[in-house]
Amino acid sequence: MNVMPHTAMPVISVEKLRVTAQSDQGDPINLVSDIRFTVQKGEVLALIGESGSGKTTIAMALMGYARHGCRIAEGNIHVAGVDVNSLSPQQLRAFRGNKVAYIAQSAAASFNPGMKIIDQVIEPVVIHGTLTRKAAKARAVALFRELALPNPDTIGDRWPHQVSGGQLQRLMTAMALIGDPDVVILDEPTTALDVTTQVEVLKAFRRVVAQRGVTAIYVSHDLAVVAQMADRILVLLRGQIAEYGTTERLIGAPQADYTRQLMNAAQQQARPSPWRAATRAAQQPLLEVRDLAAGYGPRGKDGQPKTRILEDIHLQLWRGQAIGIIGESGSGKTTLAHAIAGLNAPCNGHILFNGHYIAGDMHKRPDNELRRIQYVFQMADTALNPAHSVERILSRPLMLFHGLRGQALTQRLHQLLDLVKLPRSVLWRRPWALSGGQKQRVSLARALAAEPDLILCDEVTSALDTVVAAAVLDLIGELRRELGLSVLFISHDMHAVRAVCDQIVVMKSGRIVTQLAREDYDKPTSELYFERLKRAVPELRQGWLDEHEEILRAE
Template sequence: MTALVRIDGLRIVARGEDGVEFPIVHDVSLSVAPGEVLALIGESGSGKTTIALSMLGYARAGCRIAAGAITVAGQRIDTLDEPALRALRGRTVAYVAQSAAAAFNPALPIMAQVIEPALIHGLMPRPVAEAKARALFAKLALPDPDRVGDRYPHQVSGGQLQRLMAAMALMTDPALVIFDEPTTALDVTTQIEVLMAFKAAVRDLGTTAVYVSHDLPVVAQIADRIVVLRHGAVQEEGTTDAILHAPTHDYSRALVAAAAPRLAAPSSAPVALQDGAPPLLALRRVVAGYGRADRDGLPATRIVDAIDLTIRRGQVVGVIGESGCGKSTLARVVAGLHPAAAGDVDLCGTPLARTVAGRTRDQLRRIQLVFQSADTALNPAIPVAQALGRPLTFFNGLRGRPLAAEVARLLDLVRLPATLADRLPGELSGGQKQRVNLARALAARPDLLLCDEVTSALDPVVAEQVLDLLIELRAELGLAYMFITHDLNIVRAIADEVIVLKGGRIVEQAPGVALSALPHHPYTELLMASVPVLRRGWLEDAAAVIGTRAARG
């Protein structure tokens, strides 16, 4: 069978600040058969997205396709000029990005954006395009397919927006669709819905697809073949079953091992409280939200509703739940970034002001928030040493040699070489940036770290390294964590206590080890059933189980 996509000897180079080019993709060759789904997997910086974008004839700023042949649907992409590439993009090759929220224009209705590729390429009149879009909405299992196109992007959920972006890609009946980490930012239950919709659409339409991901259990549900990448080179390729059950390369084995559930117990016990001593953190009937307050001062929309929670010194409390359940808002309330509308937050028995402006410098120092995305948390124009130096100067007054020595100690603490101190965030891998993000929080020498989905955007191997580091730092420094995640495998590995949030309320609270036993609250069971497993066919089994539970209410 003639391949729909063929790449031979692809070499992509990037230009450094000194003007010297260096390779980031090395002599990559691969092919995709018509109707096949090929997965590109590997760690951050492995070249997955760079190779996928080359099938659009595109290289990021500062990069260029230096050598090799790229053929898609009989066209040599690497030889086309810009007008020809514009005619190809969105027509012959379509792209589904990781962040639908960033891809959609918030000022335009959804329908206008979904049908735009078909109108640009002159494939059909507007009424026909709108009818086709509504048919795609139904095929992708979107609610109210006849009217969802009238809404604006902010009026639908993240999972719905991701499926709407897939509808946009499929509007032109492209020869090839590239899915670039399309479910990475979704919670586990939404991820199942989106994966099922993608898989059904690809199967029913006979679409050829390249699926970029670092999540091997997800890839196992949708891909026919897998190409394993590292450092811009192919390490191994084969059928999905062969990679899952009989990988031959050491790196492939490491990916498979990292995807297995972690069942390790927390490495150290919480510090015992002395008689009468207050806990490190105590929340009592905390309410927070948005919108105009009522007569009692409570917000119109409650995101966090009547939360009671305590964290002892050295304790790890896991907070799990779907997107929108209030996890991140709860952390922001504790940090003073989102004022509580009601209730109390105490630190070692002392009431905290509801905003950072009212808290003392020492109170700010003792509670630090580690944000989910290091890409947005770190200033791209500030070197690592300066990013770490600011809290050291603010909290401890360090300057000069003592400051440089403490920066070096922090880098060593998070297992990064001192040579990274002069680099900008853009010169680091995803895992390195997240460690710098963590080191900046540790610079304050806090008692409590609020970790907000700190491993969700990392590939399995790097995520495992960051998780191991957090466990080690807990033992070394006696840190307490509020660990926010939708990954129950991580909670099992690190948490002493787990709270499950739904609609801003705690529906279950239990020891972390109890997550492996039943029974649980039905919502907790739903979350547990939604965690992807490294097994072909898991997606259909999980969807059936979840559908049965939903039918039972």
Template structure:
């Protein structure tokens, strides 16, 4: 077939086991991809998706090796090449867009230097031509200020922008094939739409062949032409998107679809453990303001991120915090954890004031509030084994060492659904989902009362994510542990939480029970978030263009006092003369939710069709 761009036959990859014996992790995989086609590789964490995708670059993870089969890309037998020839192939013939753009960029170099580097390394064009082409790609990928964004550094752009810049880096060499490895996993729902739309448009315009690795079936439905379903390193099913999603032939594919449907249908399942209203809350926050930089004598940070935030978490309760990147979710968790000093307001833990700084907290408070970080790649020490990573908190908080620490490590790994053999492995040899579960096990080692979960399921597939949610339920039921659950996955928040708050630009714009996410009317911003969750049907993304996504307002400096609705520039329900002139009142909707908005409940319900039209 002359139009075949990728041909994989009988591919086998092995990994060294703990006893030195080789373990087969990819078992005779076959598939083809035609020129200009997008093939999705889907399956649970550990199914071999990324391992197979990386073989297209002639690469295996440390500790792994090719054991058989063939991989041909654009007519070249990749496995027959020596290492030098494989390096020459990467970026030029096959490019790679990683899951974590933050970990893929050098913080000390400008974005332009890094985006143009592949073209310059392969001597494809002069520096000025590479810079001009980069600007064209920035424009095609809908990046702001395409002529100047390249002069910034990675920390000066958002996560969604950085992901698109990584795509520009991949596209600058005009590769025949691009491998997208979970490129939108860590993005909020509105940013994900922007990135997916930009990727899809550029792939179509350039005519690039793509392999898209994902565990999100709804995303795959928007991006792919064909699907290969993997489990345990073997192909379970392959076919056109419509056939696989609408009429799956294999029981495993049906199980994946069923797990996705269950997650979408869950709502407040953990609420049965809700504490009595008469019980004092475990955590209470009143009038919180916080930010970064020096705090002046009036208590104002140089850059304000949170302003007048109020919330409470009951003993054994779970509070969901949702909002786009930059809304202040992670800063809120870091304030509670003592990693960011608050500028104003009160934080009470079990009715006692909680010091802004870790140095002012008691050892017991320090142990009982644990934070699970979002990015396991940067949270886990790559030079330590999992046993060493878990051993540190066991020794620090519990004084466990030697055989006792080994026993408890095995128990923790079992809690997060990892085999005991994981203890001897290092993070670099684990999948993204496995690393996140180790990240969670480390927090559990302290036996905390409150776990601040910062996007803890964002890197997990539907099935493994469901197992983690089940673990959260069990811990809550058995131990009475409480959660602040930060997520951009609205279906997960529905399933996990008793109460929900919605943050926008550092302010709480809505608060209520999880059903507020299912029952309009909402605050217009909540409505935008709900409507931006991808649906498991073809064509949804194309119908959701122009959804009103744009950058959040600039973080306020100094005293601020910005009382006007910060969502007004994006809001389809805004009222000229009110929204731009006076602070929004606090209203209570029929659902019981409280919102900051000038519109009444009846007005918001009538305006529901306008959502996304801004």
């Protein structure tokens, strides 16, 4: 380790931290061990590593917390002058929120949908009696202004569903900061955001950290984001420190093999495409969308939904082709995929598959059409039944669509696992016993079990760490080459879209604003919205965020 010494008393000091869980036999299993680091006042330390490496476990331990079935088995933890291990449960409650605050990954899951925003933001200081309700409201409004939220005086009167994802993430930051904590823990706070919203939130985070002199722990798997936020980086691998040092040194000259692997995954380049436009001449499109409109909510007498999302969508996808759909949150990407899959029937327009019109409602489609279009969802956690084994999950489409039983079924199960590079031992495991990457591979295997012509991949790498996401993108590319699959790939990750897709479709406010070939991605276009999206993709180098701000000011 090449870490510069500090003479001042650190705000956070961790020595020999070990957190354990219990095996089925009751034996202790180390989740993290021999963790040591310090953080000075006003510094930001990033914890990075793959899923399961112990990032969140360490962050939680700073608050004296271990998940159910786990415990802090060893180590000294000092935060803001407090020996965390010595605190009683009552003292811990006062410590959390006053001395240390936590900003979670999903603001939507953290807010109560039945309470107004302002009541939730001021709740920590009102309950503890730190401030009167009137003073708390005044401080909240000041924080809203500091975090560059629109209409700071009145935004708190809204309900959580009435603000955007990026605004909700900043409102959760206000909730964390209202008690004026010494330490803030940010746990993957921008993972679920689109690129332009992510940049907006990162700027707000960094501005507040700098202005308030807050000491922060930033948990992430995105090295490009970490490069903009952190003074130091601690790289974790399987619960242990792989490397620890300044951001400048780790990005400029990483020492550990695993750190270099993370860097390579973050800088993933586009791959050669197996599809060629020249093949169009002998084909009709596999999928054609004409004049499509769709929305949500009850339909009126005219058959139109209460809320229209998509308007006038035209799209062609050819056999063997991969098209990427990009755009900000709320642009209609997932609504389009749902319409094609028949999960949300269009209110106008037509969908043709293999030259034939197909019903907008999946319940009206015959089994053979259902088989040919398969959906891979963003969150494998909620897409896979936690009570079923992988064997049962994969057997269902094989029995339904192909009538397989007995030895033929077992043989095909093994082939599917080989296709997605999973060991056969996972067949008897349940989803909760698998890693994030393994669960997403099971989701892919389930889609492939139907032997489809088209798979709809909806943000399939957004919940995965950089290395695992790169492996899943590699796998999708291999499946295209081996099986001749067509892919509709929805993502807010521009790197992922470039790695997988031949064509890129850009959506804004429910409409397609431009479409281009991947090889034209770096060429200037007249579409300002697309140029703004491109500029908002963080680069793996320090200073990028400052340059981005200067460019915006100059425009």
